[in-house]
Amino acid sequence: MLLLRAREKMMERFRPLITAHGLTEQQWRVIRALHEHGPMEPRQISDLCTISSPSMAGVLARMEALEFITKERFPDDQRRVLVSLTPTSTELVATLSGDLEARYAELESQVGQGVVDQVYKAVDALLAGLEGNSV
Template sequence: MTKTQPSLTLSLLQAREAAMAFFRPLLNEHELTEQQWRVIRILHQQGELESHQLAHLACILKPSMTGVLSRLERDGLVCRRKGVEDQRRVFVTLTDTGQTCFESMRAGMEANYRKIQMQFGEDKLDQLMSLLNELKRIEP
């Protein structure tokens, strides 16, 4: 019997789950899904984005992004507007409530990152981030 390679994709998913275990309690406390938090965080960092750019950066499929944005808009956390010259273009930005939500979660999220860093080690975490950034740049 030949030995199979360890599964890169499965290992990445398992590592993601291990990392998310630190963050899910805070997300649940604020009644946010992981996808909603990714959108809030990206909009906080980037400012207004076109919905397709936001979907790409947040790793959310466009059909799913529609539902995520609808719920965030319903809750007053984001605002969508159509492009002036092209009505098909949709731009998304955080509202003041969305900014406040981000700020109210920032300290807790940073504390969770510190917990991971303490357990995993700063050098190893830096190395992991560097390797993951390299992996993101490879072409199929």
């Protein structure tokens, strides 16, 4: 419950920026993941964005209809699809980046850089422990 409360408090800061641009939280996570990691297969995006595969199929279909992403089949295996950002999504990232960075700066100012650093470190350690990796 504590992690869910923390997530919701964080999203209260960022959700208005995302929705003001006509995006859902899931769509923004997909755009951000593709922007940071480059083109990926839907399964990889699902894992990275913590969106279930059945939900991801719908999210990607809507994003393709809105021209946020493109899908391209692999030439050697037509069952596989590579998802990429469109110029529209790349522009959205550029547009939102400044506002998002300002919100992060406000957060750091409010709670302190040390707290933010500790939280990142603790969450990284938690994830590493749950995934069986060492930090």
